[in-house]
Amino acid sequence: MPTAANYNLYRDDFPLIPTRNVPGVTARWSLELPQHIDGDDLVVPPDSYFMMGDNRTNSLDSRYWGFVKRENLVGRPLFIYWSIDTPEEDGNPTLAEQASIFLRHLTHFATDTRWRRTFQIVR
Numbered sequence: 001m002p003t004a005a006n007y008n009l010y011r012d013d014f015p016l017i018p019t020r021n022v023p024g025v026t027a028r029w030s031l032e033l034p035q036h037i038d039g040d041d042l043v044v045p046p047d048s049y050f051m052m053g054d055n056r057t058n059s060l061d062s063r064y065w066g067f068v069k070r071e072n073l074v075g076r077p078l079f080i081y082w083s084i085d086t087p088e089e090d091g092n093p094t095l096a097e098q099a100s101i102f103l104r105h106l107t108h109f110a111t112d113t114r115w116r117r118t119f120q121i122v123r
Helices: 027-036 095-107
Strands: none
Touching: none
């Protein structure tokens, strides 16, 4: 859940905010997105998917590049190989912050791993 410190109007209120001048949004999606908005809803076309990253506050996903056609899906997830609790992070960490996050994951691997989710089959 975003905090006031890392709130991003476009990302967190999608699709209500226009794409103009939003870093990471492709030119094609910027032109196409308005055609798929009905009131406050985004309407996904048939045979397409809206893809969300697993770390929504730090993912360039369909909010930034659009739908994925069914014909472009080549597989499906089989299992969760690792799941870890992470502290609330800013959506755009600096290189130093990324190094700190990596070091935290490394040193807290045993205590922060969500063992109930790790190696679970995706249904």
